[in-house]
Amino acid sequence: MNPPEIHVEVASELALFVPHARRTGAHPLAVDGVSTLGHVVESLGVPLTEVGTLVVDGREVPVAHIPADGERVTVRPVARPQQVPGAPLRFLLDVHLGTLARRLRLLGVDTAYESTDIGDPALAARSAAEQRVMLSRDRGLLRRRELWAGAYIYSTRPEDQLRDVLDRFRPALDPWTRCTACNGLLREATKDEVADQLEHGTHRSYDVFAQCTACGRAYWKGAHHQQLEAIVEDALSMRAQEN
Template sequence: MADDLGLFLPPRLREGGVTATAADDSTLGHLVESAGVPLPEVGRLVVDGAEADAAYRPRGGERVEVHAVTRPQAVPEPELRFLLDVHLGTLARRMRLLGIDTAYHNDCDDPVLVEQANAERRVLLTQDRGLLRRRNLWFGAYVRGTRPDAQLDDLLRRFAPPLAPWTLCTACNGPLRPVPKESVADEVEPGTLASVDSFARCGSCDRVYWHGSHGGHLDEIVAKARQTVEAVRG
């Protein structure tokens, strides 16, 4: 089992190999998931030195190598878009800050998430292993890390998505468009209006954005993300 997949195994199985007993109708994919590893996290499967797929039926006594997905991972869609489950709200906002098309709802259950991911061909990001095991999910990925900065780093290293910072609304994922300063005069504080010249408005929810005193921290997130993606792409 690849080191990167060890987090899915029970602690007692993380050192050394995993021994599994297959029933007559068990597939290799079933055995891998029975050990705790969701198939969307699995890359190459090698049985006694030969490439195999998840549908292969083990005969017994074989040595199986389970590799993690290759990073950066390709997605079979021309546009890389994401859908995040209810526990990844902060990550969703940071992805939108970077201009990554990110759908997020804080009140959707698993079947609805899978339905939307499939209908819109979005990669479903989650830390729910059970959700990743749903057979009808077209493409999913497990997000590593407990803090948003680690989660974002994992996402960037896994998919190396194209970045377009400051182009999406962090609240709703709508497009941001520059607007004249005069058009927001009634919506921002006088002090802000006096000190800021550039404003943008969300085309979906009408929120107004500008680069304010909080911008330093956001600038750091953007700069680090760009460096990470550049490094991954080589």
């Protein structure tokens, strides 16, 4: 007797996760009558963090649905902007996304970042404990059930990564309010308060400073300010277009 078989069609936005032969149209797939549809979709390579709705024969079903012989399944991507229930929107990034972490912090987005590889279990546990959205290019990490929430980072280019996160989650932006090194909040500071961190030229040339309330790092409009300003302006322009 032949095993039960379903036909699965994956949305084009999710095509990169599945084998090339399955990237267009509906394709037959044998099922065991026991595994959930969520498990079946993950077995194709699609992280459930990237799945918006699962449609079976024209009706939406949960990931716990047990597919039956002959069903036709459509896997749709997450709708944008994505709503994350519960806590205020906060992120956690793995060791490979340091530049993205600094740019999100530059925009005032609460962004935790692990600068060393602490392992998938520890990252997933922190995501759950602090109710942070896990951002990663590691599909295995995004499959961990204990995650609070997660999202795959599709690009390897920091500028594209940032725009994708801003488009997908629409976090509130408050530029120049967070430390790009540790995520702490900034406060205005006098030159005397940060004098021990200033070289002679900086001490002579600048008068406006901020300091991190967590790690004490000093900030001023130095040589890289124009580059940072461009990142902020691009993000704010993008937000204005969304509204």
